[in-house]
Amino acid sequence: MSRKLRTLLSLFVLAVTALVAGPSPAAAAAPDDEKWITLVTGDRVLLRPDAPRGQDVVVRPARGREHVRFRSYTDHGDTYVVPSDAAGRDHELFNLTKTGGERRAAATATAVETFDVTVRVLDHNGRPTSTWSAVFNSLDAEQSFSPHDPSGTVVAKLPRGSYHLQAQVQTGPLTTHIVEPLFVVDGDRTLDLVATEGKPVGITLDRPEAVGGEVALIFERYTPDGRFVGQGHHAVNFDNTLVRPSTTAAPPGQFTFYVAGRFAKPDGEGGFAGSPYLYHLQWVQSDRVPEDLVRRIPDENLAIVNSTFAASAPGKVGQKDYLVSAPLPFSLKEYYIPDTHWLSSFGQFDGAVGDTPEIITYSGPKVFTAGTVSDESWGVAAFGPSLPPSWPWSWTKAVRSGDTLDFEIPLFTDQNPIREARSAVDRASTILYRDGRVVGHTALPGKGTFTVPQGEATYHLTTTARRSGVSDLSAEVRASWTFKSSTGEQRLPLAVVRFAPDLDEYNRAASGPFSFPVHVQRQDGSATSAVRRLSVEISYDDGRLWRPVHLEGAGDRWTATVVHPRSGYASLRATLVDASGNRAGLTILRAYRIR
Structure with a gap:
């Protein structure tokens, strides 16, 4: 990466x-x-x-x-x-x-020659201040130094060598960031941290009314031996944030300065409800912090994504990337800086947007190309278990470490294959069996950490979750897996069956003859094998009567063909067996509506 x-x-x-x-x-x-x-x-x-x-x-x-x-x-x-x-x-x-x-760093420092570095700090009024911080991260060894004195002047004894300096000076709401990618200590010297040398930083757009809702400054610094010693600053917007251009530069490839943010139309009440657009932007400077700290990014340089957000229940409000919200269903035009990996999220709330959504869906990284226009959908059923490709801070897992089996499998993810989701539930349980005997259980959906005896055994994991107020769709999800595992470090050989019917913005399918994709999703890095048998069944009476579904395809990609009644709900059930004997079962009651 x-x-x-x-x-x-x-x-x-x-x-x-x-x-x-x-x-x-x-x-x-x-x-x-x-x-x-x-x-x-x-x-x-x-x-x-x-x-x-x-x-x-x-x-x-x-x-x-x-x-x-x-x-x-x-x-x-x-x-x-x-x-x-x-x-x-x-x-x-x-x-x-x-x-x-x-x-250990302190012990190492005593073995080398040190010099006095006098740090003098002046605030935004030109006066000495106590509200400052500075960190000297060594580029030569695993050590750092954070001198401070409330007088605004301090003498730091630093070992001979090269450092990445990161400092902040605050005066009321104002903050000046001072970063030097290559601060060399080869003798006694004086360092002045002067807040008034900071300059405004940011991004300007074609839409002058757009304002930042989430912004960040990233001072990315790597040492010659590959350690990360940089820092980041996150805020709502760039107001009251200044940055001093650096006077030093790092060798090529060791330092990058990022200015990034999400921007939308304000609603006049401190938020972005109803904004018709959302920008995802950044600019980058290598080797140093530059002089020109505010840069314009025109729409013509961006990719456009027409995003739609489906409703899974009446009266719900959706929010994209914790910023733009609207009653569901709604649509949004998004602008992305190209050739950059972006993570996204979509939350569902019951009425007013608050701190904790009923459902939160995260998407793995996507890259967009300048000048392109594409479509993206969120909140489209069937909501079920997913095993998306891994990305940093993805929480999906089914792993073994020594004698511990650790599971966190999302049970209510929409049909996009690179996403994971959490949902509020009324009741849930997860149980692990070893050779037919219960190892342990939790009252959590798809989640549990279990200690098991050493050696190989056959395990059976079951999980059930029920929900009502969140949505009438996926009112109950039941999933199970049977697999073998032995002592060691491994990603367990789990797979899930995903359904991707073509639904409208209210998650409704057409009545009559209907076909939809079915695919098998496997956990990254696990030792799953080819599909030996896959069967799917459908029910129109909440699981009282199940009917076999005609499948065409092979491997991990299939197409299901059914005949819907005039209205109601479709429930789905699947059984998967791979060539190694691993099994997966899935039942989703009320997977989608029929109009």
Whole structure:
């Protein structure tokens, strides 16, 4: 995966989180301060092995990185804490057991020559200030230094070498970002961080009324040995944000500056309800932070996507990318900067848009070509289990690590094959069997973590979820898998059957003769084999009577042909057996409507 892709995925993987200011650099140390470990990204981690699960790892993001999410796990006795914007990097950089973090860095620093770097900070009024931060990330070793003094002047003792400097100076709502991709320490020197040297940053469009609803600055910096030491800044818009052009430049390929954002028509009430368009834009500068920090991106340079959002129940409101909302169904014209990987999301709400959607659907990365016009649909049934291609921060999984089987399989994804979705449910259960005996169960839809004995065995996983108020479609989803697994690291050989009928904006199919695609989707990297047998059945009375469906095709691609009644619902049931004996079963009650 390219560094560009990693950055843009970090920028636009969307979650319902609040931007929370980090602790002041001058804040008093916590009682366990000496036990905190500093990651190569500047974030700090406290391991609490005696605390309950879920509370045993505490993370303090570095200043300006409050948006970053962290994943912790244990592998062969070593503990790892990996930031989301470091996905794809060597995870050994985040092995807390081996590196010893900040303490090891400090020990290394004492063995080399150090120099005095005097840091002087002036705010946006030209006065010394206490509201500032600076981090010197070494480009030569896994260590960083964060000097601070509330007077606005501090002398930092830095080992001889090269650094990536990232700093911020705040005055009320104003923030100036100062980044130097190559700050060399080869003697005593003085560094002035002057907030008034910052310049406005942003993007201008053909539509002057469009404003930012989510923006980001990414200062992407990699060390010569491949470590990520950059930073990101996320906000609603570019107001009150300044950036100082850098006075140094990194060697080619080691630094990239991104300015990106989503823009739409404001609704006059602080949001973007009813906006007819949504822009997804960015511009990029290599090697340094440039002088020209506001750039125009005309519509003629973009790709156009005509997006439609289907209704799965009356009275619902949809929201694209946590920004543009409207009663369902609705349509939206989207503009994308080309040749860039973009993640997207679609949320469904019951009435007013709030913090937590009833259904949230995420799409894997897509790339668009300048000058093209394409169509994209969201929220189209049948909603069922999916195993989309993996992307950073995708949560879909069915894996084994040692003697632990870990599942999180989305059960209510629309028919697009690169998506995953979560839905509110009334009731749910997930049960794992080993050689016919129950290993464990949860009250969660498609989700559970189970400890199993060593050795090979045949496993059977079942999951059921029911929902009512969210939608009358996929009112109940039942799925099951039978597979073999033995001790080790593996992606389990699971597959799902997906249905993609041609439906209108209210998820209705035509009555009478009707054909629709059926395909088999397999988990990336798993040892599934060719389809040996696939059968599909349909019911028009909520599963009381099932009728066989005529299938034509082979392998993973099939076409189903049925004859619909004049109205009602169609329920679907499928059974899949592969050449290795792995099995998958699926039942979706009320998969779609018939008009």
